[in-house]
Amino acid sequence: MTPDRLSVTxxxxxxxTRRGILARLATGEANVKELAEPYDMSLAAVSKHLKVLEQAGLIxxxxxxxxxxxxxxxxxxxxxxxxxxxxxxxWEESLDQLEVYLAELQKGDPDGSRN
Amino acid sequence: MTPDRLSVTxxxxxxxTRRGILARLATGEANVKELAEPYDMSLAAVSKHLKVLEQAGLIxxxxxxxxxxxxxxxxxxxxxxxxxxxxxxxWEESLDQLEVYLAELQKGDPDGSRN
DNA sequence: GACGTATTCAACCATTACGTTATCAACTCA
DNA sequence: TGAGTTGATAACGTAATGGTTGAATACGTC
Structure with a gap:
């Protein structure tokens, strides 16, 4: 079965390695040799990673x-x-919970019984 | 080498299948059999998926x-x-670009020569 | 044309991923 | 105790992943 786009991405x-390549490309275009430079692997391996990224539409x-x-x-x-x-x-909810809790603390209501 | 957290996630x-399980769990807790129900695969397979999700800290x-x-x-x-x-x-940048372009169109300046 | 550089391709190997079936373990209830 | 339900584990097959090396391709330059 051909996998869905999101799974491929x-x-x-x-x-x-691939996320590192994307991070590098976030600073501007680069060729294969430049992209491979930070990694301790063959150029061919990096070339394969690039193929994966390209097929995912990420580059x-x-x-x-x-x-x-x-x-x-x-x-x-x-x-x-x-x-x-x-x-x-x-996670935004639980952040809100924390904020509420901290606000209650500040009001001297540590058990949060109001509400 | 032990893979980094983000890669595991x-x-x-x-x-x-695993994203489907998460979507289901977004509506509330569920047990393994309930989670397996929508899928055309063995319970053992779903159990393995849950193990992957658990090890990634997603459940x-x-x-x-x-x-x-x-x-x-x-x-x-x-x-x-x-x-x-x-x-x-x-992508927010390119959305801005599009907005600028559309605004120019509306002003009757399709080539965007102003700027 | 020959050379050097950049990149890909092919063949190969080891490991992991994802599914199966069969078996085992834990718990409930008659 | 014994049966039924829920879930995990083991062993297995197969395909995909991520790396290697060596050869091939494409381009610019001498």
Whole structure:
């Protein structure tokens, strides 16, 4: 079965090398050799990571002589953000709870019995 | 090498069954059999998915007789949201660009030559 | 054309992921 | 105690992942 877009995006992101590459690309375009420089692995391995990122739509690649400049494409990240949206309340809620608690403390009502 | 937390979280999320389970748990606690019901796979398979989610800290499990109620834990999701933060500008920026473009269109300046 | 640089591809290997079935363990209740 | 239910574990097959090395391709330059 062909996996859904979100699964493809998330599994592309579930690798620290690939996230590192994206972080580097967030500062501007770069070619394969530049992207590979920080990593202790072969160029071929980095090339494979780039292929994964490209197939997930997280990067696009241009062509400049024998260089293949890579560019960040944020679309799939926005999709992840959209998916997260439905869960955001879970941690925002508990933050609110904490705020309420702290406010009560400050009022000298540590058991939060009001409400 | 033991993988970093964020990688563990993202690869746990990179499976539609597991995301489906989280979506179900967003509506309240449920036991394993209930969680397995929508899926065309063995209970053992679902049990494995739950183990992955638990090890990623995305769910916790209680104990009630022979039932093992599962509960959503949003902490790791908040971490993902935090990671996304550094990239948010990429799609918010391009949305701004679009807004500028549309505004120019409305003013009868389709080539956006002002600026 | 030959050389150097950048990048990909092919073949291979080890490990992990995801499903199966069969078995085991814990608990409830008649 | 014994049966039924819930859930986890073990052993297994198969496919995917992430790395390697070595050869191939594409381009610019001497």
């Amino acid at each position: 998330l599994s592309a992101l579930a690798d620290p 696009s690649r241009g062509k400049d002589a024998q260089f293949r400049p890579c560019k960040l494409e944020a679309g799939p990240l926005r999709d992840v953000d959209g998916w997260l949206e439905s869960y955001r309340r879970f | 993202l690869s746990a999320l990179a499976d539609p 916790s499990r209680g104990k009630d007789a022979q039932f093992r109620p599962c509960k959503l834990e949003a902490g790791p999701l908040r971490d993902v949201d935090g990671w996304l933060e550094s990239y948010r500008r990429f």
